[in-house]
Amino acid sequence: MAAAPLFEVRRLGRTRYEDAHALQEAFVLARAESLVSDVLLFTEHEPVVTLGRGSTPGSTDVPGLSVVETERGGDATWHGPGQLVGYPILLLPESRRDLHAYLRDLEEVVIRSLGDFGVTGERVEGKTGVWAAGRKLCSIGVAVRRWVTWHGFALNVHADLSDFARFRPCGLDPALMANLEDFVDVPAGLEAVEERVEVHFRTLLGYAPRP
Secondary structure, three states: OOOOOEEEEEEEEEEEHHHHHHHHHHHHHHHOOOOOOOEEEEEOOOOOOEOOOOOOOOOOOOOOOEEEEEEOOOOOOEOOOOOEEEEEEEEOOOOOOOOHHHHHHHHHHHHHHHHHOOOEEEEEOOOOEEOOEEEEEEEEEEEEOOOOEEEEEEOOOOHHHHHHHHHHHHOHHHHOOOOOOOOOOOOOHHHHHHHHHHHHHHHHHHHOOOO
């Protein structure tokens, strides 16, 4: 039996989006040159709106918030305290070079993690992300460079959702955005959710269990 691919998880704590983006770029280059293993970066950002390649006209008008253009797919979304952000930087093997399948894998990781808290995560046909009871909990947008993935997912846990009301996140009614804590009691902080995401990420993507 082949050994599981090498994999590392790094917990960055709270970061400025620009700093985390620069770190991602460094890891993407290093992974493409086989200088590092696959890595999953966990972070929690200072408040910011990021614009994906599919951002709609007018989504850049977000008074009072920093706005950053990014390489990822998808529309505009918000990041901030109380939201778990995961950036998987993976060299996709030739057998898995299907970005649509990769997006579904990320959704499945989140759905399984929500299930551990007793919440039924759902997909919505034609949209990327994860919902529960018709409300959106997790936004997902990725990019790939030399078949190395970057960007990733943002799961609302304890976030102040009021900033979403300043624009149309992913083109949606801001009232559709929700936190995990809206459905179930969740321990303070992000660690409990982060731990479940790591477990399911390792299982679904074929990495060794957490040491």
